[in-house]
Amino acid sequence: MTLNEHISELTVKVEQMQASTKEELEGLRLKYLSKKGEITELFNEFRSVPKEQKAELGQALNRLRQTAETRINEMRESLSQASAAVQAKEDLTRTPDPIALGTRHPLSLVREEIIDIFSRIGFTVADGPEVEDDRHVFGLLNFAPEHPARDMQDTFFVEKETGEQKPTDILLRTHTSSVQTRVMTDFAKKLQNGEQGAIRVLCPGRVYRNEAISARAHCFFHQVEGLYVDKNVSFADLRQALLYFAKEMFGEDTRIRLRPSYFPFTEPSAEMDISCNICGGKGCAFCKNTGWVEILGCGMVDPNVLEACGIDSKVYSGYAFGMGVERIANLKYRVKDLRLFSENDVRFLNQFQSC
Ligand code: PHE
Numbered sequence: 602m603t604l605n606e607h608i609s610e611l612t613v614k615v616e617q618m619q620a621s622t623k624e625e626l627e628g629l630r631l632k633y634l635s636k637k638g639e640i641t642e643l644f645n646e647f648r649s650v651p652k653e654q655k656a657e658l659g660q661a662l663n664r665l666r667q668t669a670e671t672r673i674n675e676m677r678e679s680l681s682q683a684s685a686a687v688q689a690k691e692d693l694t695r696t697p698d699p700i701a702l703g704t705r706h707p708l709s710l711v712r713e714e715i716i717d718i719f720s721r722i723g724f725t726v727a728d729g730p731e732v733e734d735d736r737h738v739f740g741l742l743n744f745a746p747e748h749p750a751r752d753m754q755d756t757f758f759v760e761k762e763t764g765e766q767k768p769t770d771i772l773l774r775t776h777t778s779s780v781q782t783r784v785m786t787d788f789a790k791k792l793q794n795g796e797q798g799a800i801r802v803l804c805p806g807r808v809y810r811n812e813a814i815s816a817r818a819h820c821f822f823h824q825v826e827g828l829y830v831d832k833n834v835s836f837a838d839l840r841q842a843l844l845y846f847a848k849e850m851f852g853e854d855t856r857i858r859l860r861p862s863y864f865p866f867t868e869p870s871a872e873m874d875i876s877c878n879i880c881g882g883k884g885c886a887f888c889k890n891t892g893w894v895e896i897l898g899c900g901m902v903d904p905n906v907l908e909a910c911g912i913d914s915k916v917y918s919g920y921a922f923g924m925g926v927e928r929i930a931n932l933k934y935r936v937k938d939l940r941l942f943s944e945n946d947v948r949f950l951n952q953f954q955s956c
Contacts, residue, residue, distance in 0.1 A: 604646055608661045611639060615669040620676050629676075633669050640666050702955045708823055708942055710954060711930040712805050715825045718849040719803050722842060724827060727802040729780035731809070732759060735770035741782040742866040743905045755811035757820075773809035776923060778866060780804035781828045782910060788830065789911030799831035800919065805926075816938040823926035828902070830912065830919030836869070836901055839920035843873055843899065850929065851878045858893055867900025867921055878932055894932065897924035 602610075615633060620626035633640045643662055650658055689695055716726060729737075738756075740746075759771040781804055788800050805825040812818040829838070840859065847855045855878065859871040874895050877888035884890040899922035904914035927939055934953075936942070941949050 604643065604650060604658055605661070607643060607646075608658070608665055611643070612665050612668060615640075615665065615672060618669075618672050618676070620680070623677075623680055626673065626676050626680060630673050634666070634673070640669055704950055704953045704955045706942075706950065707930050707934055707936070707953045708926050711933060712823065712825060712926050714850065715846075715924070715926070715929065716803055716805060718846055719827060719842075722845065723801050724803045724829075725801065727780050727784050727804050728806070729774075729777070729783050729804065731774055731807060733772060733774040733779045735772060737779040737782045738772060738774050738776070741786070741906065741909045742778055743903050743909070744865050748865070757809050757811050774806075775810050776808050777804040777806045777824045777826045778921070778923065780806065781826060781921060782906075784828065785830065785907070785910035785912060792912065799829070801829050801831075803827050814940065816940065819927075819939050819943065821943075822939075824923055825926060826921065826923035828919060828921045830902065830907070830917055832917060834901075834918045834920055836920070839899060839901065839922070842920075843897070843922060847873075847875045847896075851875055851932070854881070856882065859899075862898060862900075864898060864900055866903050866906050868903040870898070870900035873897045873899055873922075879935075896928060896932070897922055899923070 611633070618629050620629055630638075632638060635641065640662075643665070647655075647658060647662055716724075756775050757773040758769050759773065761769050761771060781802070784800055784802050784804075788798070791798065803825055804827070806823065807821055808824050809821045812820055814820060827842075829842070840857075843859075844857050847857050854876075856876040858874045858876075860874065862870045862872040864870045872895055874893035876882035877885060877892050877894050879885055879887045880892070882892040884892050888894050899920065902919040902921050904918075907914040907917055907919065927942055930936060930942070931939075
């Protein structure tokens with residue numbers, strides 16, 4: 602093999618050198634660059650090269666040595682970086698890596714706040730199924746069979762696998778008032794057993810309505826509804842509780858306004874507005890220059906509902922209210938698009954209070 606061929610062969614080898622430990626690296630250094638190393642040997646051979654070839658081969662040899670040295674230095678650098686990383690991990694006194702904390706979902710934050718505010722005036726939480734029967738969602742709530750009021754809430758019905766053509770009476774609840782009917786029928790049983798007492802519950806949960814998904818509507822959303830049943834409950838009690846809630850939730854300066862409305866299960870019924878918390882009631886784009894924004898529906902429990910649930914409406918009266926959690930969250934956090942609440946995009950979720 603000529604010196605030139607030798608140089609080419611070694612150049613390839615040197616470029617492909619790999620070492621995974623310091624010992625291996627030292628081995629490579631000795632193999633090529635020590636006094637008896639293969640590259641050094643070539644320098645010895647170089648002495649006997651004819652004069653006219655000296656310039657060219659000398660340059661090639663120098664380049665080879667340079668390549669070997671650079672490659673060895675590179676490997677030394679990366680090995681020592683790796684070992685520094687290992688040592689840092691072994692150092693038990695080192696500052697720990699930051700732990701990525703999750704954040705609470707804005708709807709959970711708002712739901713908890715609503716529950717917290719009402720729990721301070723004696724309300725507790727009641728739970729119920731999302732897949733319900735017609736009786737608890739509509740029947741006991743004074744929606745007459747085939748009554749057009751059922752169309753107020755576009756219902757998802759659940760098909761039963763019976764093969765029968767009869768319309769199903771199993772559905773996804775359209776409001777958490779269904780939990781209230783369960784609470785009221787349980788309460789009626791207690792009264793029958795001679796027990797005394799009152800109902801003061803909040804019913805938070807997810808509800809479903811057959812709506813096209815857009816920035817302003819979704820096929821599911823969250824509600825917190827409230828129910829208070831006792832002797833001598835009046836509309837003034839309802840107004841007072843809601844005023845307290847509005848001030849706790851949106852600030853001491855918040856004012857409320859009750860507008861007459863209609864729900865089959867309350868009489869009288871009202872819709873509640875609060876003074877716009879964005880412009881303070883002066884009028885802005887958010888409140889469409891009215892100074893008011895609607896936040897919930899409410900009313901006195903219709904005596905028909907109390908009776909249907911087995912409660913004597915001559916002895917007991919009550920109020921109920923229901924609000925959308927998304928709506929309240931929207932007012933608090935100014936989320937323009939409802940869909941963000943259910944998309945689970947961490948860039949959105951990270952902006953809320955951490956766990
Ligand atoms: N259930 C009603 C709804 O979902 C809200 C409501 C509750 C209204 C209680 C009045 C009283 O629209």
